[in-house]
Amino acid sequence: MQLNRDELLQAYRQMATIRTFEERLHDEIKTGEIAGFTHLYAGQEAVAVGICEQLTHADKIVSTHRGHGHCIAKGCDVKGMMKEIYGRAGGLCKGRGGSMHIADLDVGMLGANGIVGGGAPQAVGAAIALRLEGKGSVGIAFSGDGACNQGTTFEAMNLASVTKVPAIFVFENNHYSEHTGDAYAVGTDKDIASRAEAFGIKSWRANGCDFFDVFSVFGELLEYVRAGNGPAAIELDTERFYGHFEGDPQRYRGKGELDRIRDERDCLKAFRARVTEGALLADADLDAIDAEVAQLIEEAVAEARADAMPDNDTVADDVYVNYY
């Protein structure tokens, strides 16, 4: 794994954008202006960015209910996303989808999904399509430690195994599905990756709070899949910095857990330490990005607030390409 200066800056920018986007949402939601379910990705940035930085728009990803990070990492327009979450006409999906249903096919983002486990079969379908293109592109399903128990996820792994298509199953184990621990809900003696292995799918494991580990392990996996070896899986040990959704009192957390993970498992802090210690980048480089990102998010919120609500007359538009 060799990342040049620009690539490092870009990776940091992406992770910082996600973090700032989510932290800002955390505050904005308290104002009551944003309703519905908003699941924040903060804490898991190294996963989305460590993976998506190695993809092109030709590679397709299918995301989850906790999709902001995947969207930003894959290249969705941040301002369009913010407008979407505010339910505005100028939103990426015209305000119809909201936080759980953001998609942008132009960048290869096939959609967040409110149905846990809904995306995995679709990623296999994408991989079926991409194999036909013959260009080594891949279809990726992001799933949580909760989603890994849904029947669709297993079916998708089996179908990928049988058809040997370039599908990748990314399991982000943040150790909670809503208020339940993975120690309870994931039936296994080992881990999620080992369940993928039981389908004959080659699997990897990485530290989902360490961008460099994600990047290098996923890089190896990606090479394997792009080379036509069939599907692969990766389990990432990561952390969710906020509640399941905004408003969650998080009483399931251990004493001091939130402090500890912020302290020890913050991928942004770790990234900064690593690149500055290694003299790959200077603090000032990163600070400059932080400032740019802060500015971007500030503008995104301001523009979202200022944007018009969708016109009521559009409520039943775009159900079909053409109906009669």
Place this chain on the structure above:
Amino acid sequence: MQLNRDELLQAYRQMATIRTFEERLHDEIKTGEIAGFTHLYAGQEAVAVGICEQLTHADKIVSTHRGHGHCIAKGCDVKGMMKEIYGRAGGLCKGRGGSMHIADLDVGMLGANGIVGGGAPQAVGAAIALRLEGKGSVGIAFSGDGACNQGTTFEAMNLASVTKVPAIFVFENNHYSEHTGDAYAVGTDKDIASRAEAFGIKSWRANGCDFFDVFSVFGELLEYVRAGNGPAAIELDTERFYGHFEGDPQRYRGKGELDRIRDERDCLKAFRARVTEGALLADADLDAIDAEVAQLIEEAVAEARADAMPDNDTVADDVYVNYY
């Protein structure tokens, strides 16, 4: 494993009853009197009988579309079954269910099932109920090598693993799901049992064409589950002597395959050889049972043919216990 003479005779009687029932159906179906889908269990008798002979009526089983063998082994009335398959008023389910929907809760047979994979979660539910009874009874799901790929089967295994209930997953691998081989459709480097193991479920393997092997391996498994150790799984290598359904031209079979499995993998022949060679039973004992069974099936067909069709007025009966 110690089977006394009576137990051996009973086991043989049960296997012979299933075989004769199915072979007779194979002939009767050609007359056109029996319609719908009829999936014959012939060839797999050692599985159903090797397992069910160790159960009581308090133990519950959930069966598949290929359910006749499980029904007979669990103690369903053979004449009632035949009437059911003929769609008669006196059928075990009043002619409403047919071959794919035979049930008899009094003997712990919760139902055959036309939906592949439909039964597995129900067996876990039975196990949840039986654990509350606290008597060591078990809930068993029979599934095929095709059904093991359905999402519900995986979900059921995971739920059983998590809740640690006395659920048993019996995978009858007859190497075909309809016209597709297990070598193609079961995504794994190993076998079906190994996929159960990935859920942390202790798993066994046995020769599904050898009654004694099934009996002893399942006996060990059953002891484990009855002792409160949680769920278990077993994969049985077995053979389907007929087509997927009646009318299947079976062009997917290898040259001479049907002859070979009849020759080398016939559980009834193997049973006879073993018990006579070991001088546990005499040929005459078995011949006597064969004659009794032939008589029973003969009567079953005659009585089914003679039974009345259900009254048209009953078409919408029994949808509810009470509706208004």
Place this chain on the structure above:
Amino acid sequence: MAVMNIREAIASTLYSEMERDENIIVLGEDVVGGNGTAGGPEAIGGIWGTTPGLWAKFGPDRVIDTPISESAIIGAAAGAALCGKRPVAELMFADFVGVSLDQLWNQMAKFRYMFGGKTKCPAVVRLIYGAGMQTAAQHSQSVYAMLTAIPGLKVVLPTTPADAKGLLTEALRGDDPVMFFEHKTLYGVKGEVPDGEYRQPFGQARVVREGGDVTVVACGRMVSFSEKAADKLAADGVGVDLLDLRTTSPMDEDAIIESVEQTGRLVIVDESPPRCSLAADIAAMVTERAFTSIKAPPAMVTGPHSPIPFSRTLERAWVPSPQKIEDAVRRVLGFR
């Protein structure tokens, strides 16, 4: 009579019925909550707050947290019910019928019939449904028409705390599978609830008000919206007979017909898209049974033929509003 909200009525009924009948068990995602975490079981109960304290009181064998696998939840409920238990399974959102329909439709609903009437499957499935909280296209749907269409299921939709208690008790005492719909915007609705044992039989519509000029039939959240419309109409001297269906299967056809025979005019309010809807079901039934009594075509107030949008304004535009109900009433009254 205690005053409580629907959430409390459901929670307390579950609790007291479980005390009464040891065969009742509860299962679903996070109905306990906190399992496998440092906080431990019941650190947080379900997100709807309808199952607090059950685990502590009745233990882990009767109150079961499940992984995210709705087919297994419903299937397990079906299997346990066949074995003499009375499971109460929770679908955190009714939209998850999508991932569990087979167990509801082809299994639970059909057992008794397929098996010749010898079995019963007394499972209760709680489905949290409805729009109004901007939960968007996959978490806002009113799935009752789809389940009303299925022979073998009963479908229940309480709109008051008393009915929540009475109908849930009835569901837990009956022997058929019951789909118990809880509208997510109605949990906070307060009202008096009879003390002690209280059962509300199915198939009896609640007469919310009598007015004599027009019949309005509604269920769920649409009942209170219809009341708002009726208030405005009353100010103009228009009297509304408002019926809250309470259950759509069985459905109190007679109550509807009786009212329509007097008013001759019918509006049906249904929080769902229009095609093959409950609104159409009732309109067709009334036209068949009371053709000579109706003076105007039954009006159906439904959402449009589209998914439910996220945006606040669009969601409001999608859901039938008091205004649209009022307009429909005026339309049927004006029909010549």
Place this chain on the structure above:
Amino acid sequence: MAVMNIREAIASTLYSEMERDENIIVLGEDVVGGNGTAGGPEAIGGIWGTTPGLWAKFGPDRVIDTPISESAIIGAAAGAALCGKRPVAELMFADFVGVSLDQLWNQMAKFRYMFGGKTKCPAVVRLIYGAGMQTAAQHSQSVYAMLTAIPGLKVVLPTTPADAKGLLTEALRGDDPVMFFEHKTLYGVKGEVPDGEYRQPFGQARVVREGGDVTVVACGRMVSFSEKAADKLAADGVGVDLLDLRTTSPMDEDAIIESVEQTGRLVIVDESPPRCSLAADIAAMVTERAFTSIKAPPAMVTGPHSPIPFSRTLERAWVPSPQKIEDAVRRVLGFR
């Protein structure tokens, strides 16, 4: 024009469309058959014989046998469609919507709307449906009402070989998800099929016959049953306008209304249970749009509110029969 049956019309249309458009792919259980066996691929194709020779011609990357996992089949079709392919997914029995509904209802149908109109999902799902072969409660259902109710899906039900070709071609050229229903008893129906490219637009009912006294609306197998009834009625001098809907979403409301405005009397024949059915949908629509024209309440000929039984006699009693259709026509004609 060649004469062929519906099975052949579907098989040959799939073949020629796949030749024309390399983006069309086919997936489902045993659509190839024989994979992983000694007999090898295509030893036996699907059990309906509608996909022979596709694998040999178009190869394993375009013609894909799947394990038994319908959610994955439909989900994969949805994902491939988002990526520019035109998947044709087969549900061997329409009843398996039970195990795949989410991918049809909450995914495929909603993508375009949820994503702000920027995507399209041109997947075709072939569903083999209907009673008449004693396939019992879980393999005989007509699931079209459930899918007609879902905004975002189109629902198609050919009853002639020509329509099978025309409607399937239209489905494969369009950009929306299409539910293509094939009645298992109609595969052998023979008829002339136009050569070369032939498209039948959706939303245009087929006028099977014109009679002027009463309108009968049907789809699927019920069209031929209605023809039988109409023959008997014609012998008694009663003329039937018989409409074959061809598609229920979109639905040719205008054709129905036009006929009803002339006849004033309507019978709807629907091979499904009665509640929230297509029959009710049409009855309600007609009552709303043609209230002043109808001289009798629309009659709905459906199955009873029960699952479909196995036994030959009971199954026949369940399915709407020519006799019941005839009776319903006489009833609406006799209504005063």
